[in-house]
Amino acid sequence: MKKEFYSNGKLLITGEYLVLNGAKALALPTKFGQKLIVENGTNQEVNWISYDADGSIWLDIQLSFEDILGKTILEESESVKNTLIEILHQGYLLNSDFIDNSEGYQITTQLTFPRNWGLGTSSTLINNVAQWLGIDAFVLLNNSFGGSGYDIACAQNDCPILYHLENGKPIVEKVTFDPEFSENLYFVYLDKKQNSKAAIASYYNNNNSHLADDIVTNDKITQEVLNAKNLHEFAFALEEHEAKMSTILEMQTIKESLFPYFNGVIKSLGAWGGDFVLVISKENPDDYFNEKGFKTIITYKDMIL
Missing domain, CATH: 3.30.230.10 (Ribosomal Protein S5; domain 2)
Incomplete structure (x- = not known):
């Protein structure tokens, strides 16, 4: 059967x-x-x-x-x-x-x-x-x-x-999340598969015992992301999130390490350092990332259910 x-x-x-x-x-x-x-x-x-x-x-x-x-x-x-x-x-x-x-x-x-x-x-x-x-x-x-x-x-x-x-x-x-500015959201693959299990183990081994205030901040930012009425509010919230996690993980953001001159916001998704990133850009960013050697760029509507 x-x-x-x-x-x-x-x-x-x-x-x-x-x-x-x-x-x-x-x-x-x-x-x-x-x-x-x-x-x-x-x-x-x-x-x-x-x-x-x-x-x-x-x-x-x-x-x-x-x-x-x-x-x-x-x-x-x-x-x-x-x-x-x-x-x-x-x-x-x-x-x-x-x-x-x-x-x-x-x-x-x-x-x-x-x-x-x-x-x-x-x-x-x-x-x-x-x-x-x-x-x-x-x-x-x-x-x-x-x-x-x-x-x-x-x-x-x-x-x-x-x-x-x-x-x-x-x-x-x-939840309802269907941003009117979805045409400005892209997912770029970094051509580097992250081992989620290893990333989680590393996180546990480093610093997760004094995170109460960070969790409160995260939850506030998450709500701001959900409630964002425009691209500016959405981008600001995700930049704040990225900066906060950079401090917690003691790692450069992906924009700082790979794309410092990009005119837009880049947000790590999941385990830092690989897989996909979320790109917020007023202009189509294909040429920029293609020139950097990153060929897999997927629009929000083509990626998200």
């Missing part, structure tokens, strides 16, 4: 890092995502094939039920396989039927965005697996990959959301 599942990708507009400590984050589901197709298999194993957006196969592996049940850890070169085993093992602990009452599976995943873009290859997978197994995706994320869970919330919603953690529990609020 064939089953299909789909989850949206994500972009985090405000609240990066601080969302891990309970700050409110504005997050936007994308028009890009990932599909999971599950069919019956044999031999007490999972035959897993993953396709990139261009149709190329980037993963083709077999996972035995024995490996999943025992959470077999393979050598470091098999990191993707280890991650899948971990996710499916945790899935089994939450719903054992999918292995106890099965002969095997043929599983196919299909991304609609290049997997190096950082729009949620892992989160869309975890949410799809959770849909398939009928389990809580936030619990599966927490038990396997870790993170705040805002990306799971985007995977599950087709509209902008405000997201925060309250006593460790995800709180998702659907």
Whole structure:
């Protein structure tokens, strides 16, 4: 019996890092995502094939039920396989039927965005697996990959959301965010995939014990971003957010480090230093970024659901 599942990708507009400590984050589901197709298999194993957006196969592996049940850890070169085993093992602990009452599976995943873009290859997978197994995706994320869970919330919603953690529990609020100035908003890929798991670990290891005032400031800025009536108010709020996070992380902003002479605002999205940035510009910025070697520039309407 064939089953299909789909989850949206994500972009985090405000609240990066601080969302891990309970700050409110504005997050936007994308028009890009990932599909999971599950069919019956044999031999007490999972035959897993993953396709990139261009149709190329980037993963083709077999996972035995024995490996999943025992959470077999393979050598470091098999990191993707280890991650899948971990996710499916945790899935089994939450719903054992999918292995106890099965002969095997043929599983196919299909991304609609290049997997190096950082729009949620892992989160869309975890949410799809959770849909398939009928389990809580936030619990599966927490038990396997870790993170705040805002990306799971985007995977599950087709509209902008405000997201925060309250006593460790995800709180998702659907919000209206449809800026009249969206034609001045662009997303530029920095040609550098960030490891979200590593970025989160680094953040935890550095400075997150005295952030109460910073969280209050973040929440105020997030509300200003949501309520912005024009491009000037929106840009001012995001510049303030970027400056605040630069101080907290003790890192240069992406504009300071890569685009100091750009006539506009550039805001990091998610883990700093890679993936996409949000560009606010009164003029089409394609020529500027193309000259700098950045060729992937996507308009707001083409990116956001």
